Structure formats: C-alpha cells, structure tokens
Amino acid sequence: MNVELIFEKSRKDHRGHSFPKDGGDKPALDDLIPERHRRSKPPRLPEVTESEVVRHYIKLSALNFHVDKGMYPLGSCTMKYNPKVHEDLANINRFAGLHPCAPVELCQGTLEMLYRFSEEMSHIMGMDALSLQPSAGAQGEMLGMKLVAAYHKDRGLNKKTVLIPDSAHGTNPASVAVAGFTPVEIPSGPDGRINLEATREKINDETAAIIITNPNTLGIFERDMPTIARWIHEVDGLVYMDGANLNALVGWTRPGDLGADIVHINLHKTFSTPHGGGGPGAGPIGVKAGLIPFLPIPGVIREGAGYALDWNRPKSVGKIHPFMGNVGVILRAWAYMRTLGAEGLAAISRAAIVNANYLLHLVKEDYSPARPGPCMHEFVITPRIPKEKGLRNTDVAKRLLDFGFYAPTVSFPLIVHEALMVEPTESERQDTLERYAAVLKQIAKEAVETPQTLKDAPTETPVGRLDEAAAARRLKLRWEPEDAGETA
Amino acid sequence: MNHCVGHTQKEEEVMLSRIGVASFEDLLEQIPKDQRLKKTLDLPFPLSESELKGLFNKLSRKNYDAAVVPSFLGAGYYDHDHPAAVGHMIQRSEFATAYTPYQAEVSQGTLASIFEFQTAICELTGLDVANASLYDGGSACGEALWMALGETRRNKILVSEGLNPCWRRVVETYLGTPGVVLETLPSLKGRVDPAELKSAITSDVAAVLVQHPNVYGLLEETGALGEVVQGTGAHLVASVDPVSLALLEPPGSWGATTAIGEGQSLAISPSYGGPAIGFMATRSSMMRRMPGRIVAEATDTRGQRGFVLTLQTREQHIRRAKATSNICTNSNLVALAMLISLSLMGPVGLREMAELSLRKAWRARERLLKIPGVTAPFAGPFFREFLLELPRDAEEVVLEIYRREGILAGVPGARLWKDHPNRLLVAVTEKRTDDEVEQYAAALEGVLAS
Numbered sequence: 001m002n003v004e005l006i007f008e009k010s011r012k013d014h015r016g017h018s019f020p021k022d023g024g025d026k027p028a029l030d031d032l033i034p035e036r037h038r039r040s041k042p043p044r045l046p047e048v049t050e051s052e053v054v055r056h057y058i059k060l061s062a063l064n065f066h067v068d069k070g071m072y073p074l075g076s077c078t079m080k081y082n083p084k085v086h087e088d089l090a091n092i093n094r095f096a097g098l099h100p101c102a103p104v105e106l107c108q109g110t111l112e113m114l115y116r117f118s119e120e121m122s123h124i125m126g127m128d129a130l131s132l133q134p135s136a137g138a139q140g141e142m143l144g145m146k147l148v149a150a151y152h153k154d155r156g157l158n159k160k161t162v163l164i165p166d167s168a169h170g171t172n173p174a175s176v177a178v179a180g181f182t183p184v185e186i187p188s189g190p191d192g193r194i195n196l197e198a199t200r201e202k203i204n205d206e207t208a209a210i211i212i213t214n215p216n217t218l219g220i221f222e223r224d225m226p227t228i229a230r231w232i233h234e235v236d237g238l239v240y241m242d243g244a245n246l247n248a249l250v251g252w253t254r255p256g257d258l259g260a261d262i263v264h265i266n267l268h269k270t271f272s273t274p275h276g277g278g279g280p281g282a283g284p285i286g287v288k289a290g291l292i293p294f295l296p297i298p299g300v301i302r303e304g305a306g307y308a309l310d311w312n313r314p315k316s317v318g319k320i321h322p323f324m325g326n327v328g329v330i331l332r333a334w335a336y337m338r339t340l341g342a343e344g345l346a347a348i349s350r351a352a353i354v355n356a357n358y359l360l361h362l363v364k365e366d367y368s369p370a371r372p373g374p375c376m377h378e379f380v381i382t383p384r385i386p387k388e389k390g391l392r393n394t395d396v397a398k399r400l401l402d403f404g405f406y407a408p409t410v411s412f413p414l415i416v417h418e419a420l421m422v423e424p425t426e427s428e429r430q431d432t433l434e435r436y437a438a439v440l441k442q443i444a445k446e447a448v449e450t451p452q453t454l455k456d457a458p459t460e461t462p463v464g465r466l467d468e469a470a471a472a473r474r475l476k477l478r479w480e481p482e483d484a485g486e487t488a
Numbered sequence: 489m490n491h492c493v494g495h496t497q498k499e500e501e502v503m504l505s506r507i508g509v510a511s512f513e514d515l516l517e518q519i520p521k522d523q524r525l526k527k528t529l530d531l532p533f534p535l536s537e538s539e540l541k542g543l544f545n546k547l548s549r550k551n552y553d554a555a556v557v558p559s560f561l562g563a564g565y566y567d568h569d570h571p572a573a574v575g576h577m578i579q580r581s582e583f584a585t586a587y588t589p590y591q592a593e594v595s596q597g598t599l600a601s602i603f604e605f606q607t608a609i610c611e612l613t614g615l616d617v618a619n620a621s622l623y624d625g626g627s628a629c630g631e632a633l634w635m636a637l638g639e640t641r642r643n644k645i646l647v648s649e650g651l652n653p654c655w656r657r658v659v660e661t662y663l664g665t666p667g668v669v670l671e672t673l674p675s676l677k678g679r680v681d682p683a684e685l686k687s688a689i690t691s692d693v694a695a696v697l698v699q700h701p702n703v704y705g706l707l708e709e710t711g712a713l714g715e716v717v718q719g720t721g722a723h724l725v726a727s728v729d730p731v732s733l734a735l736l737e738p739p740g741s742w743g744a745t746t747a748i749g750e751g752q753s754l755a756i757s758p759s760y761g762g763p764a765i766g767f768m769a770t771r772s773s774m775m776r777r778m779p780g781r782i783v784a785e786a787t788d789t790r791g792q793r794g795f796v797l798t799l800q801t802r803e804q805h806i807r808r809a810k811a812t813s814n815i816c817t818n819s820n821l822v823a824l825a826m827l828i829s830l831s832l833m834g835p836v837g838l839r840e841m842a843e844l845s846l847r848k849a850w851r852a853r854e855r856l857l858k859i860p861g862v863t864a865p866f867a868g869p870f871f872r873e874f875l876l877e878l879p880r881d882a883e884e885v886v887l888e889i890y891r892r893e894g895i896l897a898g899v900p901g902a903r904l905w906k907d908h909p910n911r912l913l914v915a916v917t918e919k920r921t922d923d924e925v926e927q928y929a930a931a932l933e934g935v936l937a938s
Contacts, residue, residue, distance in 0.1 A: 002792050002793045003596050003600045003792075003793060003794055003795065005600065005603070005604055005607075006604050006827075006831050007604065007607060010834075013836075014834070015833075015834050015836060015837055016571070016573075016831065016832035016833070016834065016837070017569075017571045017832040017833050017837050019569070019837065019840045019841055019844060019918055020844065020918060020919075022844055022847060022848070026847075026851075027847065027850055027851075029735075029843055029846070029847070032846055032847070032850055032869060033707075033735055033736070033846075033869060033871075034707075034869055036711055036737075037707050037710070037736055037737060037869065038735065038736070038737065039733070039734070039735055039736055039737050039738065040737065040741075042734070042835040042839065043608075043611040043612050043733065043734070043738075043835055043838075044611050044835065045608060045611060045612075045830050045831070045833070045834050045835045045838065046830075046831045046834060047834040047835070047836070048831060048832075048834070050571070050573055050832060053573060053828065053831050053832050054573050054576070054577065056831075057577045057583075057601070057828060058577075058580075060596070060597040060600055060601055061577075061580050061582035061583055061597045062582065062597065063594075063595075063596035063597040063600070064582045064583065064586045064594065064595055064596070064597035064598055065586065065591070065594035065595065066581050066582050066583075066584075066585040066586040067581070067585040067586070067587075068581035068582075068585050069581070069582075072587060074587055077587060077588075079587055080492075081492070082584075082585055083492070085537050085540060085541065087579060087584075088541070089540070089541070089544045090759075091575075092544060092545065092548045093548075093553065093554055093555045093757075094548035094549065094551040094552070094553055094554070095544070095548055095551065095759065095760075096554075096756075096757035096758075096759050097553075097554020097555060097757050097758070098551055098552070098554060098758060098759065098760040099554070099559060099561040099565055099567070099758050099760075099896070100565060100758060100760050100761030101561050101563055101565075101899040101900075101903050102552065102559075102561060102896060103883070103886060103887050103890070105887060106551065106552040106890065106896075107551055107552070107760065108550040108551065109547040109548050109549065109550030109551040110551055110760050112547060112550065113547055120531055120532070123529060123530060123531065124529060124531070135623035135624065135627070135762065135763070135819075136623065136815070136816060136817050137816065138804070138814050138815055138816040138817070139623065139627070139814075139815075141814065142814055143661075146661060146664065149665075169804075169805075170803075170804040170805040170806065170807070170808045170811070170816075171804045171805075171814050171816050173804075173808040173809035174804035174807075174808060174809060174811040174813070174814035175814040176809065177809045177810070177811075177814070178634070178665075178813065178814050179665065180665035180666055180667075183808075183809045220518070221518040221519050223518070223519065223520050223523065225523075226523065249519075251525070251528075251529060252516070252519060252524055252525060253519055253523055253524050253525055254525065257523065257525070258523060272492075274584045274585050274821075275585065275586065275587045275588070276583070276584055276586075276819075276820050276821030276822075276824075277583055277584075277586045277587070277588065277589065277595075277597075277598035277820040277821060277824070278587070278588040278589065278598070278620070278781060278817050278818050278820035279621075279623075279763075279817040279818045279819045279820045279821065279822075280623070280762070280763030280764075280765075280817075280819045280820075280821060280822055281817060282762075282763075296661070317661055317664065318657050318658075318660050318661035318664065319626075319654075319657040319658050319660075319661055320627070320658060320661055320662075321623075321624065321626065321627070321658065321761070321762060322564065322624055322625065322626040322652070322654035322655055322657075322658055322761065322764075323654065323760065323761025323762060324760055324761050324762065325761070325762050326759075326762035326763040327759050327760040327761060327762050328759035328760075328762065328763055329762070329763060331544075331759075335540055335544065337531070338532065338534070338535050338540060338543065339492075339534060339535055339536075339537070339540055340490065340492065340534055341531055341532065341533055341534030341535075342528045342529035342530065342531040343528060343534075344490045344492070344534050345529065345531075346528070346529075347490050347493055348490075348492060348493065350512055351493040351494065351495065351500070353512075353515055353516075354495075354500055354503055354504065354512065354515065355494070355495075355503075357503075357507050357515055358503040358506065358507055361506060361507045361508070373518075374507075374509075374514075374515050374517075374518060376518060397591065398591075398593065401591060401593055401594050406587075406591060406594065407591050409590075410590075412805070426492065426493050426494060427492070427493075427494050428494045429494040429495060429499075430494075430495050430499050430502070430503060432494070456789070458593050458594075461593040461594050462593070462594075462596055463592075463593055463596055463788040463790070463792055463794040464593065464788040464789035464790045464792070465593060465788060465789050466592045466593065466786040466787070466788045466794045466795075466796050467786055467787055467788070467789075468592075468786060468796050468797075468798065470786065470787065471784045471785065471786035471787075471796050471798055472784065472798050472799065474784075474785075475775075475784055475798065475799075476784055476785040477603075477606055477617050477618075477775075477782060477783070477784055477785075477798075478603070478606050478607040478610050478617070478618070479603070479604070479607045
C-alpha cells in the first residue's frame with residue numbers, strides 16, 4: 001500500500017472545525033492590518049472534514065509499532081509500559097489548563113507537585129537539588145555543561161576539556177561542544193569498563209569534568225566510578241553522570257553516592273512517561289549543593305503555608321526553558337514514583353536486571369555477547385554469521401520486524417562492530433522473553449540456511465525495506481501540490 | 489512483586505536458576521557492596537491507582553479552573569480553541585507509546601505525519617524546508633542562532649527588544665559561550681527602527697533576530713527590516729506566531745533566512761508551560777545545518793512510497809562533537825497535535841480564528857483604554873495582543889480582578905520586565921466574548937477606583 005498524505009485528501013471548501021460567529025463586523029480587517037503586512041496567498045493547508053481527518057490519522061496510526069502492541073527492546077531507551085492512569089491525571093483540567101504566567105497564588109497545586117517531585121527525586125538520586133527545566137536528556141546535558149562552565153568561571157579557573165568514554169551516547173560530545181568545551185575521548189578496557197590507566201593519564205588541570213554513563217552503554221556497571229570521581233575532584237573537576245541507564249540502579253544505589261556532582265534523569269525512560277514517537281520527554285538534572293547557586297531561575301520554594309517562585313539567584317546560568325520545564329511530563333513521572341514507593345522502585349530495577357540477564361542467557365548461544373559476564377539492565381550482542389553470507393546486524397533487525405517485535409538498537413555503541421543493543425525492561429513477561437529469544441534463534445538459523453530471507457526482510461510490514469540512500473540523494477522533504485496524481 | 493513488573497517472585501526464581509545463579513544477590517555482585525544503598529529509600533508510602541487519583545484531584549483543587557476562568561493571558565501561549573478530535577488522536581497508543589522512528593518499516597505513521605508537519609510549516613512560513621520540531625519557541629530561537637553563527641562564521645547577534653523576554657533568557661543561556669556577542673536592538677516606540685538596524689549591522693553580525701508580532705503584540709516593519717539585512721551577509725531570523733500567519737505576509741516573503749516559533753496555542757493545553765513545541769523552517773541552502781530530525785520521502789523494495797529519517801549525518805548520534813546541535817529528540821506528539829489542528833481548520837478556519845481574535849482584541853483594547861488612568865504605551869497595527877500601562881502595580885490588579893470576577897486579566901509587567909511593574913499585557917482570542925470583555929472592563933474600573 002502507498003502511504004497517503006492528508007494533503008492528498010484535500011477537497012476545495014471542505015472544513016473540519018467551526019468557530020463562533022462574531023456579532024459585529026467592525027472593525028473591517030483592512031483597517032487593522034495595513035496592506036504591506038497582509039498575506040497575499042493563503043497557506044495551502046488541507047481542506048478536509050473532521051471524519052476524513054480522523055480516518056486518515058487512524059489509518060496512519062495503524063502503520064506504527066508501539067509499546068502497547070508489543071515488546072520494544074530498544075537498548076538505551078527503556079521502552080517500558082506506560083500506565084494509563086498517568087494520562088488521566090495529566091489531563092485533569094486544573095493541571096493541563098494552567099497558563100505559566102498565571103499568578104502563583106492560583107497555581108499552588110502545580111507548584112506543590114513540582115516541589116514534592118524535586119524533594120523525592122533528589123533523595124532517590126542522592127542529590128541536593130533539582131532543576132526541572134530541561135525538556136530532554138540532551139538538554140539536561142547541555143545545562144549540566146553550562147553549570148560546569150559557570151562553576152569554574154566563578155572560581156577563576158580556566159578549564160577547557162571534558163573527558164568522555166568511547167562508549168558514550170553521541171549527545172555527550174555534542175553537548176560538550178555546544179557548551180564551548182573540547183571533548184577528550186577515553187578508551188574502554190577489554191572488559192567494557194572505562195580504562196582506569198588511560199583515564200588517569202588524561203586527567204590534568206585543564207579537566208573541567210568527566211561524563212560517565214553508569215551502567216555504561218554496554219550494560220556494564222562502572223564500578224570504578226568513585227575512584228575516578230576522586231581523581232577528578234583532586235584537580236577541581238566535576239563528575240557528570242548521564243542518567244540514560246538509571247533503570248538499572250534506582251533503589252539500589254545513587255549517583256550522588258557514587259561521586260556524581262550532576263546527573264540528568266530521562267523521565268521518559270526510567271520514570272515511564274510515553275515517548276510520543278520522539279518527544280516530548282523531560283530531562284531534569286540533579287546537582288550537589290556546591291552547584292545550587294548556578295541553577296536556572298526560578299526555583300520553587302516553600303513560603304509560609306504555600307509555594308512561591310524564587311528568582312533571586314545572582315549566579316544563575318539563566319534559563320533553558322521559557323517557563324518551568326515540561327510540567328505535564330513531570331506530573332506523569334511523579335505519579336509513577338508515588339505509585340511505586342521505595343520498595344517498588346527497587347523492584348523495578350531488580351526485574352529489569354533479571355529480565356536482561358535471562359534474555360542474554362537465552363540468546364548467547366547464537367549471538368556473541370560483546371563483553372563476558374552478567375549484565376545490568378541491557379546487553380550488547382553481535383550476530384554470529386559467516387562472512388560469506390554477506391549479512392549485517394541491520395538484516396537481523398529488519399527480520400525481527402516480520403515476527404511482530406521491534407528491533408534492538410542497531411550499530412551502537414560504536415566500539416562494538418555490528419552491535420545489537422537489547423533492553424527488555426521489567427515490563428516483559430518470561431514467556432515474551434522466551435518468544436523473542438526463539439525468534440532470534442530462528443533468524444540465526446535462517447542466516448546460515450536461507451540468507452536471502454534476511455536480505456528481503458521485512459516482508460510482513462506495511463512497507464518493505466526503504467531505500468534511505470536514494471532518499472538522501474533525491475531529498476524530497478515536503479509535499480508539493482504538483483505531486484497530486486503522481487502516485488495514483 | 490508489584491503491578492509494574494512482568495513476573496512473580498516464583499517466576500523470578502525459575503529465571504535465576506536457568507541463568508545459573510543462586511539468587512538476585514549474585515547478579516547484584518556487579519555493584520560493589522560499599523557502593524550500594526545501606527537502607528531503603530525514604531519515600532512516601534506507595535499509592536493504589538484510586539488513591540493516586542485522589543491525591544491528584546485534591547492537589548488540582550489548589551489550581552484555578554481553566555475550563556471556566558476566561559483568560560486574557562498570552563506572552564507566547566494563547567487560549568485558542570483546540571478541536572476535540574486532536575486530543576483523541578494524540579492519546580492513541582499507536583502515536584503516544586511509539587519511539588523515535590528509527591525502524592522505518594514499522595513507523596510509517598510517525599514518519600508520514602512528520603512529513604505532513606514539515607509541509608504545513610513550510611506553507612505557513614513560506615520557506616523551503618522544515619524539521620520535525622524542537623522543544624519550544626525559546627530553544628528554537630537558540631538553535632536558529634547557532635545555525636547562523638555556524639554558517640556565517642561571524643560572532644555577533646542582534647536581538648530586537650520586542651523578543652519575548654521569556655525566550656530571550658533562553659537565548660542568552662544557549663549563546664552564553666565565550667566569543668559570542670549578544671546586542672539588543674532598541675524598540676523605543678515598540679518597534680525596531682530600520683534606520684537604527686542599518687547602523688547596527690556591522691560586518692561581524694551573524695544574525696538579526698526579530699519577533700513579529702512582537703512581545704507587545706505589534707507588527708514590526710518587516711519589509712523594511714528585510715531590505716536592510718539583505719546583502720549584508722547577516723541572517724534574518726524571524727520568530728513568528730503560527731496563528732498570525734493566516735493573515736500576515738510569511739517570513740519567507742520578507743527576507744527571513746530562518747523562521748521559528750511556538751506552536752502550543754494550536755496544539756495542546758499549556759500545562760503550566762510545557763510540553764510545548766518549537767517549529768523551524770529555513771532556506772534550502774541551510775538544510776544541512778538544521779538541528780534535529782528531518783523526514784524524507786523514500787521508495788521501498790516493492791516500489792511503494794514511504795518515509796524515512798534523513799540527513800542523519802548532521803545529528804549527534806553520527807557526528808558526535810561536530811553535530812549541528814546536541815538535540816536528539818523533537819516534540820513529536822505536540823507537533824502531531826498541531827498538524828491535526830491545522831488539518832481540521834484548514835486555511836479558511838485558521839484565517840477565521842486569526843480574524844476573530846484580532847477583531848475582538850481591537851474592540852477590547854478600545855474598551856479598556858476608556859477607563860480613567862489606563863493608557864497605551866505604544867500605538868500602531870497589532871495582532872491579538874496589546875500592552876496597557878496601569879496607574880499601579882499590575883500584579884496586584886490582576887489578582888484583585890480575579891477575586892472579584894474570576895477573570896485572568898493578562899500578564900503583569902513584572903513577569904516580563906524588571907522595570908515595568910505597571911504594565912499589563914493583554915491577549916484576546918476567538919474564545920473571549922464581548923460580555924467577558926465588558927465584565928473585565930467593569931472589574932478593572934472598579935479596582936482602579938477603589
């Protein structure tokens with residue numbers, strides 16, 4: 001089937017929504033907008049009835065795989081199930097309808113929610129305060145690096161470099177660069193952990209910070225983090241922890257206790273807010289006391305019997321969000337925390353670790369683990385396929401789609417050739433994991449016996465394998481009216 | 489075990505024994521004992537689903553009820569009507585619980601809708617290419633300026649005084665790295681003076697950032713500003729309001745290189761400021777400098793049309809430290825809401841909404857200015873929003889009007905500017921009635937007279 005676009009369903013003078021009739025026709029519009037400002041040609045937006053719009057998007061929605069349909073074991077992204085009650089809570093009108101510039105006296109419920117969330121999350125992370133402003137993990141990293149810069153500047157130190165392990169997410173070096181620092185790569189050792197010797201050599205007076213993902217992207221716990229943190233602190237550097245993989249740790253250990261000065265928390269991962277096909281998420285950051293003066297303004301504080309906004313932070317790095325951050329996302333995450341409690345959160349991490357190790361155990365016969373030993377909440381494997389078959393990890397991923405599963409993360413981390421990164425999460429049942437492993441086993445068999453099956457995959461999906469290279473050469477990034485009829 | 493875990497304790501035991509460990513403790517060996525929590529976290533007792541609802545409902549009563557309180561608040565987030573179908577569509581699991589569409593063959597719903605969104609943004613702005621969206625209007629300004637700095641290799645940015653201060657603060661943080669200079673273009677009469685811009689543009693200016701309509705609601709002399717910037721090598725970055733673009737000449741027609749804006753008022757409830765949605769469109773020549781996700785049309789092995797993420801070598805997961813931006817995600821579900829909203833309204837509906845808002849705003853302004861002591865700092869054509877000067881602190885007045893009439897009268901100056909506590913920024917959308925305006929005026933009159 002060809003995927004149809006809403007623009008192609010447009011019919012002249014159709015409409016899908018009504019507006020109130022204005023009693024008066026005064027003033028005439030021409031008197032309000034001078035001719036030089038007036039739009040000469042209307043935007044060519046679709047003209048469709050409500051029923052056509054709804055049918056179109058229902059039809060499009062059916063082309064998507066999603067968590068409510070099946071297992072989504074995307075490493076590093078923690079695609080756990082999102083409880084439905086959170087949506088109901090976020091849609092309560094007295095939360096959803098709040099304008100960010102309304103008087104604080106009339107927004108006390110939301111301010112209290114933000115305050116309590118911060119208090120509880122600080123405790124979970126072993127931190128002293130939180131900034132709720134970052135809209136995503138990457139923005140949290142950027143804010144973190146701005147804090148690092150402000151902290152050193154305040155102390156009169158001229159520091160230029162930030163150390164990053166070679167197994168890091170791409171956002172780490174990118175965030176370091178946009179904050180004006182130079183990233184310095186440190187190699188991983190053969191066991192997948194940060195190479196201690198190499199790290200020690202790279203730490204010097206110019207070291208502003210280190211970014212550590214713990215567990216790292218191989219799903220391995222960086223047990224030397226406290227040691228590395230001590231070395232970094234000895235040269236007046238700061239330790240930033242990328243919290244992408246917190247789903248392995250919550251309730252068992254705390255970034256603050258491991259030596260982290262700053263940590264970001266992807267609420268859409270560990271704290272179960274829906275991913276929305278790529279946002280909106282939220283990436284609040286926790287900090288230790290020494291960094292509080294530099295946090296964005298305003299903070300939420302207790303004042304008398306209620307809550308207020310505190311704009312008085314002379315050393316603040318400013319703002320990273322026009323208002324208070326993605327409050328609707330934070331609300332869902334707080335609901336999740338409140339429904340689990342301390343023991344519930346620990347049970348989540350525990351189940352995530354057990355599920356990952358069970359799945360690793362089931363697949364390691366046919367796929368090589370990137371590193372030996374048990375894993376935390378995720379693991380990296382590579383297909384064991386004879387070279388002459390001409391198959392790649394992508395082919396395995398595409399074939400998985402035919403069996404009603406989503407594919408693992410492909411070709412990441414960069415230090416593993418032909419990587420498949422699997423994170424089952426705590427949501428999945430034992431039999432689902434066994435089915436997934438059985439499918440992977442079958443694909444390994446197909447790779448040897450009928451390699452063409454993998455090259456042709458997927459065949460059971462709404463569209464077949466798409467030619468990304470040709471698309472990048474042709475680069476068609478929008479629909480044009482003259483396209484009409486072209487695809488009939 | 490709890491309701492969020494996919495197995496029972498008994499099942500866990502079976503799994504552990506198959507893994508070949510005696511207990512979970514053996515797996516936990518990975519974390520050295522001295523790095524583990526010594527005692528359970530100190531958190532409130534867990535709540536059942538019904539208790540959770542109770543907690544949130546109780547808390548919500550401490551907030552005002554947006555369903556019944558007429559709102560004249562704006563400053564980037566406006567109380568426009570959202571068609572009911574929008575909420576129904578974006579709450580569907582297929583859209584809400586999917587991930588970034590890396591596996592295109594099972595993500596065509598997300599990819600096709602992003603392609604539609606890019607098309608709609610290009611149509612609204614009159615520019616060549618758009619991305620899948622950014623976090624919000626403020627960060628979109630920052631990203632657009634990064635693009636200009638990278639493309640021109642210059643280091644100075646001129647920002648009009650009429651840029652929403654809430655976004656200006658984000659811009660300052662985004663560009664707060666050594667070597668970048670940020671200067672303000674004054675708006676003495678509420679608008680940038682093209683002659684002043686001319687003298688301010690030096691050979692080190694990478695971009696001029698102008699908001700239109702600006703934070704005072706006024707229309708900038710965009711044609712003249714565009715002419716001044718043309719040929720200087722600097723970029724003109726336009727911060728625009730998507731509703732206004734139904735009536736106003738789009739930025740692509742007055743010389744803007746890049747247009748960005750906030751789409752919340754066409755998409756979802758404000759939720760105290762987030763999530764929101766920043767949109768961005770630019771010229772073809774700048775395509776490879778754009779941040780974030782971009783979707784392209786593609787063909788599959790069966791010869792069918794489909795859609796894929798493209799130009800990924802710009803992005804952090806490929807280019808790492810040399811990426812065009814560190815952004816990873818977009819604001820996808822909110823972008824979808826905006827797209828569905830635009831599809832339901834169509835060009836005629838969007839124009840009706842814009843016209844109604846403007847007319848009602850004009851009538852409200854006339855009415856409020858009749859009140860003794862209320863003045864307007866600026867004059868001239870505007871859209872949907874206008875600035876008043878009150879004889880006393882606007883924050884107090886807003887609260888008093890709320891207490892008397894249950895109306896939110898506008899954004900007090902103190903929320904936006906350090907030295908203008910008596911200013912009141914008033915926005916009027918198509919949802920406001922003449923009766924509400926009359927109630928508001930009577931209340932304001934009463935408060936000022938008391």
